[in-house]
Amino acid sequence: MFKCKTSAEVGGMGHSVKRKEDARFLHGKGKYVDDVKLPGMLHMVMVRSPYAYAKITSINKDSALAVPGVLAVITGQDLAQYNLHWMPTLLSDTQMVLPTDTVMHQNQEVCAIIATDRYAAADGADAIEIEYEPMTAIVDPFKALDKDAPLLRPDKEGQKDNHIYHWERGNREKTDAAIAKADVVVTERIYLPRIHVASIETCGCVASYDKDTEKLLVYLTTQAPHAIRTVVALVAGHVGLSEEKIRIISPDIGGGFGGKVPVYPAYVVAIAATFLIGKPVKWIEDRSENLTNGFARDYHMDCTLAASKDGKIQAFKVKTLADHGYTDSSANPSKYPTGMFSICTGSYDYEHAFAELDAVYTNKAPGGVAYRCSFRVTEAVHAIERMVDKLAHKLDMDPAMLRLNNFIKKDQFPYASPLGWSYDSGDYEATLKKAMEMVGYDDFKKEQAEKRKQGKLMGIGICTFTEVVGAGPSKDFDILGIAMFDSAEIRVHPTGKALARFGTKSQGQGHETTYAQILAEELGIPYTDIEIEEGDTDTAPYGLGTYASRSTPTAGAAAAIAARKLRDKGKKIAAYLLEVSEEDIEWEVGKYFVKGAPDKSKTIQDVVFAAYTNIPPGMEPGFEATHYYDPPNLTFPNGAYICVVEIDKETGVIDVKRFVAIDDCGNIINPMIVEGQIHGGLTQGIAPAMYEAIQYDEEGNVLNGTLMDYLVPTAVESPHWETGHTITPSPHHPLGAKGVAESPTVGAPPAIANAIIDALSPLGIQHLDIPISPDKVWEAIQAHS
Amino acid sequence: MKAQLEKTFEVPQGSDLVWEHLIDPNKVMDCVPGVSIDEKVGENHYKGKVGMKFGPIGAKYDADIFYDEIDVANKKIIITGKGVDVKGQGSADMTMTMNITDKEEGGSKLDAVMDVTINGKIAQFGARLITTVSNQLFNQFVTNFSKKLAKAEVSA
Numbered sequence: 001m002f003k004c005k006t007s008a009e010v011g012g013m014g015h016s017v018k019r020k021e022d023a024r025f026l027h028g029k030g031k032y033v034d035d036v037k038l039p040g041m042l043h044m045v046m047v048r049s050p051y052a053y054a055k056i057t058s059i060n061k062d063s064a065l066a067v068p069g070v071l072a073v074i075t076g077q078d079l080a081q082y083n084l085h086w087m088p089t090l091l092s093d094t095q096m097v098l099p100t101d102t103v104m105h106q107n108q109e110v111c112a113i114i115a116t117d118r119y120a121a122a123d124g125a126d127a128i129e130i131e132y133e134p135m136t137a138i139v140d141p142f143k144a145l146d147k148d149a150p151l152l153r154p155d156k157e158g159q160k161d162n163h164i165y166h167w168e169r170g171n172r173e174k175t176d177a178a179i180a181k182a183d184v185v186v187t188e189r190i191y192l193p194r195i196h197v198a199s200i201e202t203c204g205c206v207a208s209y210d211k212d213t214e215k216l217l218v219y220l221t222t223q224a225p226h227a228i229r230t231v232v233a234l235v236a237g238h239v240g241l242s243e244e245k246i247r248i249i250s251p252d253i254g255g256g257f258g259g260k261v262p263v264y265p266a267y268v269v270a271i272a273a274t275f276l277i278g279k280p281v282k283w284i285e286d287r288s289e290n291l292t293n294g295f296a297r298d299y300h301m302d303c304t305l306a307a308s309k310d311g312k313i314q315a316f317k318v319k320t321l322a323d324h325g326y327t328d329s330s331a332n333p334s335k336y337p338t339g340m341f342s343i344c345t346g347s348y349d350y351e352h353a354f355a356e357l358d359a360v361y362t363n364k365a366p367g368g369v370a371y372r373c374s375f376r377v378t379e380a381v382h383a384i385e386r387m388v389d390k391l392a393h394k395l396d397m398d399p400a401m402l403r404l405n406n407f408i409k410k411d412q413f414p415y416a417s418p419l420g421w422s423y424d425s426g427d428y429e430a431t432l433k434k435a436m437e438m439v440g441y442d443d444f445k446k447e448q449a450e451k452r453k454q455g456k457l458m459g460i461g462i463c464t465f466t467e468v469v470g471a472g473p474s475k476d477f478d479i480l481g482i483a484m485f486d487s488a489e490i491r492v493h494p495t496g497k498a499l500a501r502f503g504t505k506s507q508g509q510g511h512e513t514t515y516a517q518i519l520a521e522e523l524g525i526p527y528t529d530i531e532i533e534e535g536d537t538d539t540a541p542y543g544l545g546t547y548a549s550r551s552t553p554t555a556g557a558a559a560a561i562a563a564r565k566l567r568d569k570g571k572k573i574a575a576y577l578l579e580v581s582e583e584d585i586e587w588e589v590g591k592y593f594v595k596g597a598p599d600k601s602k603t604i605q606d607v608v609f610a611a612y613t614n615i616p617p618g619m620e621p622g623f624e625a626t627h628y629y630d631p632p633n634l635t636f637p638n639g640a641y642i643c644v645v646e647i648d649k650e651t652g653v654i655d656v657k658r659f660v661a662i663d664d665c666g667n668i669i670n671p672m673i674v675e676g677q678i679h680g681g682l683t684q685g686i687a688p689a690m691y692e693a694i695q696y697d698e699e700g701n702v703l704n705g706t707l708m709d710y711l712v713p714t715a716v717e718s719p720h721w722e723t724g725h726t727i728t729p730s731p732h733h734p735l736g737a738k739g740v741a742e743s744p745t746v747g748a749p750p751a752i753a754n755a756i757i758d759a760l761s762p763l764g765i766q767h768l769d770i771p772i773s774p775d776k777v778w779e780a781i782q783a784h785s
Numbered sequence: 786m787k788a789q790l791e792k793t794f795e796v797p798q799g800s801d802l803v804w805e806h807l808i809d810p811n812k813v814m815d816c817v818p819g820v821s822i823d824e825k826v827g828e829n830h831y832k833g834k835v836g837m838k839f840g841p842i843g844a845k846y847d848a849d850i851f852y853d854e855i856d857v858a859n860k861k862i863i864i865t866g867k868g869v870d871v872k873g874q875g876s877a878d879m880t881m882t883m884n885i886t887d888k889e890e891g892g893s894k895l896d897a898v899m900d901v902t903i904n905g906k907i908a909q910f911g912a913r914l915i916t917t918v919s920n921q922l923f924n925q926f927v928t929n930f931s932k933k934l935a936k937a938e939v940s941a
Contacts, residue, residue, distance in 0.1 A: 050870070050874050050875035050876075050906055050909075051875075051876075051904055106905075106909070127872070128873075129872055129873060130872070131869075131873060132873055288909070288910075292909075697786040697787070697908065698787065699786065699787075699908070701904060701905070701908035701909055701912075703786065703908070703912045705909050705910070706910065709912075
């Protein structure tokens with residue numbers, strides 16, 4: 001286990017110190033975008049399309065403009081005059097800011113109403129008269145590729161059908177050959193439906209352009225303020241917005257989960273509006289707008305897993321159809337259109353794998369955001385973990401035993417995966433065994449055998465996942481060409497207190513605490529003496545932001561290295577103060593001392609004070625350091641989750657009796673925060689497993705665009721989460737740490753699905769797609785009895 | 786979203802009287818709550834208005850109503866309606882097939898099948914209410930229509 005090097009007062013790594021940011025949150029003093037009120041501020045409401053696919057035949061602004069308080073109506077035609085009606089997506093596709101003639105999904109932005117208050121703007125949106133000519137929407141992604149399917153994107157040069165791209169990794173021939181020769185082959189089509197991040201805070205912005213200073217200030221719900229600044233400069237450069245004049249402030253954020261990575265059309269409209277009108281413009285998305293725009297998942301995966309008859313996995317193959325909606329706005333690195341989906345070979349040691357994917361356009365909202373799933377890792381892990389269970393069933397083997405027999409061994413790391421990753425570290429066997437012991441696996445197996453004799457439905461589900469988080473390295477990973485590194489800048493003031501700024505942005509993760517703890521660990525300055533700032537592009541160093549569990553792997557590492565630069569400088573100052581040579585100085589947390597004479601020492605605070613008051617001759621004054629960290633590899637957190645369920649045969653109701661989650665995220669900065677992240681992530685894992693899916697009808701209407709119909713689990717639905725850890729430090733991360741927050745969202749759904757299907761297996765049920773609701777279970781029971 | 790309703794109801798009047806009412810939009814449409822016929826614009830083509838409320842969401846449609854098939858011999862009619870929300874919030878299409886048969890013991894029996902397709906705000910927010918509301922509207926129609934037939938019978 002990790003041993004703390006610092007005292008509780010200093011609060012370095014391994015201490016469960018309370019979160020510094022919580023006082024303001026608990027006292028209702030968090031400052032979110034909707035709390036921003038600027039003098040003369042106007043309000044914007046978006047008018048949205050009732051149709052999934054339609055021509056706009058007319059927009060009559062007059063009735064909206066007649067509403068008292070309504071000042072302007074902005075349409076696509078208006079933006080077209082400035083060539084601002086289209087914008088690039090994060091994956092270099094194109095997305096309408098506002099349509100000039102065609103709407104492509106239900107609730108797409110059609111025009112904007114600007115008014116003196118939000119109520120007037122909403123009345124204007126209600127009053128406006130728009131005529132549409134509805135067309136037959138493509139809702140089923142498989143039908144999108146039909147020969148006679150209408151071409152959804154004739155605006156794109158050279159686009160002849162609704163196919164966006166083909167992607168593949170691995171060796172098709174060798175994988176096919178291994179599957180053909182294998183003793184046992186299992187196949188399944190697995191669908192991970194569209195879900196929404198459903199963060200508590202919806203999206204929004206306050207855009208304010210000052211004509212005199214020519215500065216644009218935007219308060220924005222964004223997880224990546226710097227990247228947004230650069231994108232705005234690139235997109236709106238031609239109308240005179242240049243990057244040094246753009247300031248993006250991402251204030252407190254009420255949950256991001258990937259949904260606050262993209263640029264939404266309304267942001268651009270608000271910026272255009274303030275630019276034209278010269279007054280601040282606020283836009284705050286309502287709940288239904290939020291739930292019907294953007295999405296995660298939506299992968300249809302045809303999986304094949306092959307093994308020898310004694311249960312040695314030999315090959316895995318997956319062919320995926322990805323429904324991207326009307327534009328590919330997935331939040332993925334440029335060279336990785338399918339994110340890290342090629343992690344789909346899982347935690348197992350075998351040679352052959354092949355993954356391919358075709359992406360298509362449909363009349364649905366664009367998105368493809370992470371949702372705590374690092375770039376499609378959730379899809380990948382669900383595929384392999386369901387298939388491993390299916391294989392265990394076919395072989396009549398214990399799924400735990402099958403996994404233990406196939407794991408990559410501890411001494412095989414760094415492990416070159418069949419699809420090209422270099423897993424950094426792990427001890428999968430120890431992690432699974434710890435989970436089995438904690439849940440009491442053998443006892444549950446016996447209980448299950450008993451219950452089955454009595455005709456009761458009880459299931460035990462396992463998921464042993466490998467995650468991949470912390471992009472860069474920058475040579476491989478970029479967003480729209482911007483390399484994925486991250487940064488830390490530390491200023492230590494003369495009295496030994498510090499201010500540190502980062503290129504990332506917390507949305508609730510607790511950065512103000514954990515970054516301070518990293519600096520406390522490295523410098524010995526108490527974490528309470530260190531202020532952390534993020535999210536203001538005028539002050540923070542450049543970075544790519546917070547998503548996909550990348551903050552600790554990148555900016556956390558930058559903090560450690562910047563602190564070590566300061567420690568080196570401090571050593572020179574200490575040598576000067578103690579009148580010895582630098583080589584004679586040693587460091588232990590918080591102080592420098594003379595080798596062999598620990599009494600002769602200077603604290604870090606003494607040394608910092610000297611950096612401003614008693615500077616060694618020839619040395620640059622001050623005590624500041626910056627580091628831009630470009631990671632040599634990603635980190636590969638992993639875990640073993642075990643879920644036990646009982647199912648009521650008569651009603652299909654699923655009762656999650658136990659859920660044990662053992663995570664290995666390397667060295668832990670703050671165990672309490674990690675546990676909180678895991679609890680949140682597990683709850684966001686039970687969500688898609690049992691409750692959440694965005695439902696469309698045949699015409700492309702979203703049928704559950706409210707929180708009354710879109711079921712977000714609460715404390716009532718959440719089982720008692722039991723958590724634990726194994727610790728296998730990352731060998732390449734300066735702190736030995738890995739990302740963690742999305743692991744539980746990745747690991748929980750297959751564990752729950754496997755448990756439910758295990759419970760139903762005596763009836764002959766071998767697969768159910770998530771979300772597995774009581775009615776789905778009931779129907780399956782009826783169909784099999 | 787799509788919904789299908791199948792309904793059967795009986796009235797004490799003979800099929801001739803019922804038929805005469807059914808093929809005349811001015812006699813039948815005011816029995817449907819929220820529906821009014823404004824003008825005849827062509828052979829078997831009428832324009833009117835439809836107003837409905839599905840829980841929190843209301844809609845006002847400008848409607849085109851067509852008598853697509855009038856089969857006198859079999860006493861069968863097919864009526865289609867296409868409504869577009871006056872403010873562009875959505876649309877609704879409906880096809881209703883109705884058969885009238887004389888009952889041996891007197892009176893007549895009406896069999897109706899309605900296919901409804903709804904797009905836009907109502908589909909989004911009122912989806913779960915559509916069947917319930919439609920059933921209720923139909924029951925109100927039956928009550929109104931029966932009353933009208935009874936009155937017509939008396940005055941005839």
